[in-house]
Amino acid sequence: MRPDASKKLAAVTPKKGPNPVIIGAVVAVVVILAVVVAILVGRPDSSGTAGNSTPVGVTGGKGGGIFVNSDTAKSNAPTLDVYEDFQCPGCAQLEAKVGAELTSLAKAGAVKLVVHTLSFLDDNLKNDSSSRSANAAACAADAGKFLEYHGAVFAAQPPKEQEGVGYTDAQLTEFAKTAGITGAPLTTWQKCSDSGQYDQYVTDVQDASSRAKINNTPTVKLNGQDVTQTVQTPEALAAAVKAATK
Amino acid sequence: MDLSGGGRRADLVGLLARLVLGVVLLVSGGLKVTSPAVSARAVRAFQILPYDFAGYVGYALPVVEILIGLLLIMGLLTRASAAVGGLLMLAFLVGIISAWMRGLSIDCGCFGGGGTIGAAETQYGIDVLRDAGLVACAAWLVVRPRTAFSLDHRLFG
Numbered sequence: 001m002r003p004d005a006s007k008k009l010a011a012v013t014p015k016k017g018p019n020p021v022i023i024g025a026v027v028a029v030v031v032i033l034a035v036v037v038a039i040l041v042g043r044p045d046s047s048g049t050a051g052n053s054t055p056v057g058v059t060g061g062k063g064g065g066i067f068v069n070s071d072t073a074k075s076n077a078p079t080l081d082v083y084e085d086f087q088c089p090g091c092a093q094l095e096a097k098v099g100a101e102l103t104s105l106a107k108a109g110a111v112k113l114v115v116h117t118l119s120f121l122d123d124n125l126k127n128d129s130s131s132r133s134a135n136a137a138a139c140a141a142d143a144g145k146f147l148e149y150h151g152a153v154f155a156a157q158p159p160k161e162q163e164g165v166g167y168t169d170a171q172l173t174e175f176a177k178t179a180g181i182t183g184a185p186l187t188t189w190q191k192c193s194d195s196g197q198y199d200q201y202v203t204d205v206q207d208a209s210s211r212a213k214i215n216n217t218p219t220v221k222l223n224g225q226d227v228t229q230t231v232q233t234p235e236a237l238a239a240a241v242k243a244a245t246k
Numbered sequence: 247m248d249l250s251g252g253g254r255r256a257d258l259v260g261l262l263a264r265l266v267l268g269v270v271l272l273v274s275g276g277l278k279v280t281s282p283a284v285s286a287r288a289v290r291a292f293q294i295l296p297y298d299f300a301g302y303v304g305y306a307l308p309v310v311e312i313l314i315g316l317l318l319i320m321g322l323l324t325r326a327s328a329a330v331g332g333l334l335m336l337a338f339l340v341g342i343i344s345a346w347m348r349g350l351s352i353d354c355g356c357f358g359g360g361g362t363i364g365a366a367e368t369q370y371g372i373d374v375l376r377d378a379g380l381v382a383c384a385a386w387l388v389v390r391p392r393t394a395f396s397l398d399h400r401l402f403g
Contacts, residue, residue: 017401024323031313035306042282042305123283124359210290211297215352216362 044203054201055138057146063201063208065116066141072109078244080111083209083219086133086153087121089163091218094232095154101234103147111241115150118217119206129166132193134202136172139192140179148179169194260393261321263383267331268318270380275311277358282308288360291352292341310334321396324387332384339377346370 059067065081067073082102084091106113117134133153140149152175158165167175172193181189192198220228222244231237278285286304289295295303311334317327342354351365354373391398 017403020323020402023401024326027313027317027323031310034309034313038279038282038309039302039305042286043301044283120283120287120361123281123287126281210287213293215287215291 044207053197055141055198056144057141058201059114061208063204063206065114065205066138066146068113068115068141068146069106069109069111072107073112074109076246077109077111078223078241078246079114079221080105080241081114081116081219081221081224083116083118083214083217083221085118085121085130085217086137087125087127087130087157087163087166088217089157089160092154092157094218094220095151097232098234098237099151099154101237103151105238105241106147110245113147115146116205116209116214117150117202118209118214119202120210121217125164125166127164127166131199131202132169132196133167133172133175134205135196135198136175136189136193138198138201139189140176140181142192143181143185143189145176145179145181149175149181152176152178254394256390257392257394260324260387260390261395263386264318264321264324264328264393264396267328267335267380267383267387268315270315271311271331271334272315272319274357275308275313275315277308278355279308279312281358284358284360285355288353288355291350291355291361292345293348293350294341294344307334318387321393321398322401324393324396324398325391328384328387328391332381332388335377335380335384339374339381342370342373342377346374 055066057066057068057070058064059070065083080102084095102111102113105111117137119131119134122128122130137146137149137153140146153167155178156167156171156175173190176186176189176193216228218228219226220231222231222240227240231240278288282305285308286301289304289307290297290300292300294300310330314327314331314334317323318331338354338356345352345354346368351363351368353360353363353367354370355361356373356376387393393399
């Protein structure tokens, strides 16, 4: 009697239907390719084609904020870093509450005021108003009118329920006029704003702030200490600044 | 297919587990895939991974979720897909619990959005329960990958 070879035969005979190993390999390759493509597409372009120019007053290296009052700041004045997004409702509220006090402290030289204009809300709101207005404000810094421009933008921020409406180009120009930029400087400002001259700088500011774990706006730092929650009134702001002055 | 009561019922439980996990993955990936920058920031907000690596994870995650979700819904390579999906959910679970314990006030960004929010707006409890349930779905499928109406069954018998 011949030995029964049916088991051996069954083992070498290909099963019907496709091979799971091949399908698994194909799927794995598709997943890996998709991941690589997603990372390449998602990764921000760091080549910096838009030029590496920075506006007047940038301090603290690449992606640093704009030192608004370098002309008046006293040498013993504490540094006040403000991180804001022009589309952030909380930032407009803070500006409404303490903006005037902040401006007068800066004009008096009682603080070294450094403003970091963030643009992350563009991603959340799916528009480009944060970076466009940040670029426009940086252009205003060149005209020596950063704070004025900054105030004009926040004063015109759409109400909270309309967050995401953003700013038109005509509005950005309107803000420049409100800030008191006229004549030849206005022409220069317009060119700077239209061309997105400081787009790369705005991206760098966002990147540098994210790396510094600034995950929330507004964030106010006094000599590096987060004081956002304590400086919600003009009096509290003035007192905190006074206490930090050596 | 085993048509005796117990096996048939277990196949249906498997189908349910497969669809729940698959649909959640597909939806959460779909909501995030169009905003890679937001997704990257959501991952960074956990403050667990290094800045650049967290960004890559944020870009890749939605795509992986969509693909694994589709595989699970089709019932193709169920055990492997469920294992990957389950490991993802475990990682999210660890991340959320870690953020909770460290006292961070973040939105998990599970279905888009993410980043820092007010302390009163956090909902870590719900996130943990949901992810734990999804881990259970994945565990079932890894242990018993045979499910009703699966492509695996059609293709490989």
